Amino acid sequence: MINTQTLTDQIIEGEASYLAQTYKRPPFVLVHGDGMTLFDSEGNAYTDWVAGIAVNIFGYNDAGVQRAITAQLANGIIHTSNLYHTAPHVRLAKLLVEHSFADRVFFTNSGTEANEAAIKFARKLAYEAGKPEKHELVTFSNAFHGRTMGSITLTPREKYQKPFKPLLPGVKVAEFNNLASAQAIINDNTAAVFVEPIQGEGGINVATTEFLKGLRDLCDQHSALLVFDEIQCGMGRTGTLWAHEPSGTTPDIMTIAKPLAAGLPIGAVLMTQRVADAMHVGEHGSTFAGGPLVTSVALEVLSRVTQPDFLTHVQTVGAYLIEQLSKIVIPIVKDVRGRGLMVGLELTRDVAARVVELGYAHGLLMVNAGANVIRFVPPLIAEKSHVNQLVGHLTTILERVNNE
Template structure:
C-alpha cells in the first residue's frame, strides 16, 4: 500500500469504496500511480474526461485563462461564461443557460424551475413530478428524491414529497401517472448508473405528447449522456424530440467542476432575480475549458468516430455473447456508453481487468460498464477486447 493510499484512509471520509490505488498523473486514456504503474482508463472518471486526461489544448486554454481571471461572482458578466452560453444555445434546443458546479445542482435547478414555471402559469397546486424507477439524478435532497433506486434513500428519508415513480418504457404506467397536477417528468435518455438501459423512442415520444396535453415539462438529465458520449452532441438528438429543460455536467468541462441547465425561453423566464443562484457556477476557468471541449467534440467527424468506436465494441461483445452465451446475457448502449449484462456476478471479471491494469465500473453486480475517453484508439479497443476474451475463456 502506497503512502497516498495510507494517508487517504486516515483522513478522507469513508463514503467511497475506493480501490487501494492512488493516481498522480494522467495523459490521454492512461493514468499513472504513485508507484509508476500505468492503467488504461475505460471509465473517464465516470463519463467525465471525454477528451482524456490533460488534453494539450484544454491545458493550454486553462493556463491562459488562469492568468486572466478566476472569479468575479455572477453579479457580473464574464467573457468565457457568455461565450459558452452562446455556444451551448447555438448547438442545442435550449434558449438560455444557468450554470452551476455539479450534476446534482443542475437537476436541483431544473426541479426548482419546473415548479416555479408551473406556479407562475397555473398556480401552486401544479407541483407534482413523475420520475422513473432505476434512475439516478444525484445525491442532494431534490435530486435524490427523483432517483428511483431506494437503496440510495436509506437513512435519508423523508424525501421531497410529490414524486410518482413509474417503470421505464412502460407506456401504460406513463399515461396513468399524468394528470393536471404534474409540472414535469424527469428522465435520463440512457439510465447510466442504473446499468446502461436506453429508453425506447416511442416511450419518450409519448412522454412528450403527454407533457403537451397536460401542460407539463419534459426534463432530460443528460449529465452522463451529453457532450458526445452517445455519438451525438446530446442524446436527445437520437430520439427526434426536444426536451423543455436539459441538465448537463460531467464531461462539459472535462473534469473541471461545471454544470449547466438549459431551457426554452418561455420556461426559463420564470427564473427571475433572487429565485436561484450559484456562487461558483460558470466560473471563468471551467467555462474557458468547456468552450474548447465543445469546439472539439461538436465536430461531426469526431462524433462519427465515437459512433464507429462504440459499434465496434458492441459488435465484438455480441460476438463474445455468441461464443459464451452462458456468461453474457445482453449488450446495451449508444456510442461509448456501453453496458454488458452477465448471467453471473461481474466481480471476478472486474478484478481480473484491474489486475491487467484496466479500469471499468460495475453499476450493478452483474453489469460491467464501459465509458472510455472518446479519444480511445482502435488499438486500445482491440487490446481491451483481447483481455476480456482471455478472462471469459477462464470463466467459461
C-alpha cells in the same frame, strides 16, 4: 529508524484516517496520465474505460485543455462570482444555445445541482401560472439523477434513499420504457417528467424513440415540462451531440454536466424561453457556477465535440466496441447494449464488481452500473486498438469469473 513505507501505503493509510469513508477505492494511487492511459505510483499502467465516470472526454494531458486553462490563468481571474459579467460564461451559453433546442442557460457546479435547479424551475413555472398544486414530479425505474435531497428522490432505489428518508414529497415512479406506466401517473398536477435518454448508473438502458415521443405528447397534454437528464449520456458520448437527437424529440429542460469542462466541475440547465421567463432575479443562484476558468475550458470542449469528424469517430469506435463485445461467447455474458461510447455488458450473475476488481491486474480500469452490468464510458478519443486490447483481457477475466 528508516521509514520504508511507500507513497502508496502513505496515501491509502491517509485516506483511511482523514476522509469520510463513502468510497471503496482499489489499492493503488494514480499519479499521472496521458491519452487513454493512467499510471500509478508503482509505475503500473491502466487503460481507462471509466474516464472519471464519463467525465474526461479527451482523456489525459490534452494539449487543448491545457492551453485553455493556461490562457485563463494568465488573465489572473479564476473566480468573480455571478455578481459580475465575464466573457467566457456568456460565450459558452451562446454556444450551447446555438447547438441545442434551448433559448437560455443556467450554470451550476455539478449534475446533481443542475437537476435540483430543474426541479425549482419546474415548480416555479407552475407557481407563476397560479397552480401551486401542480408540484408533482415523475421519474422512472432504475433512474439516477444525483445524491442531493431533491435529486435522490428522483433516484428510486432503496440503497440510495432508505437512510435519508423522508424525501421530497410529490414524486411518482413509472417503469422505464413503459409508456402505459407513465400515462397512468402523469396528470394535470405533474410539474415535470425527468428521464435519461440513456440510463447510465441504472445499467445502460436505452430509451426507445416511441417512449420519448410518447412522454413528449403526455407532457404537452398535461402542460408538464419534459426534462432530459443528459448528464452522463450527453456531449457527444453516444455519437450525436445530445443523446435524444435520434428520437426527433426535444425537451423543455435539459441538464448536462460531467464532460462539459473535461474534468473541471461544471453543470448547466438548458431551457426554453417559457421556462426561463418564470425565474426572476434573486430566485436562484450559485457562488461558483459558470466561473471564467471552468467556462473557458468548456468552450474548448464544446468547440471540438460539435465537429462532425469528432462525432463520426465516436460512432465508428462505439459500433466497433459493441461488435467486438458481442463476439464474447461465454455463458456468463447475457447482453451487450448501448450507443456510441456508452456501452453496457450485462452478466447473468451479480459479479460486476468482481470483474472490475480482476481488471486491475490486466491494466484495465472499468466500472459497473449496478450489480450485473459492466459499463464502458471511456474518453471519446478511444481507438479500435484500445477496443481490441480490452476485449482480449476481458475475455480472459470473464472466463475466469464464469468458472468461479
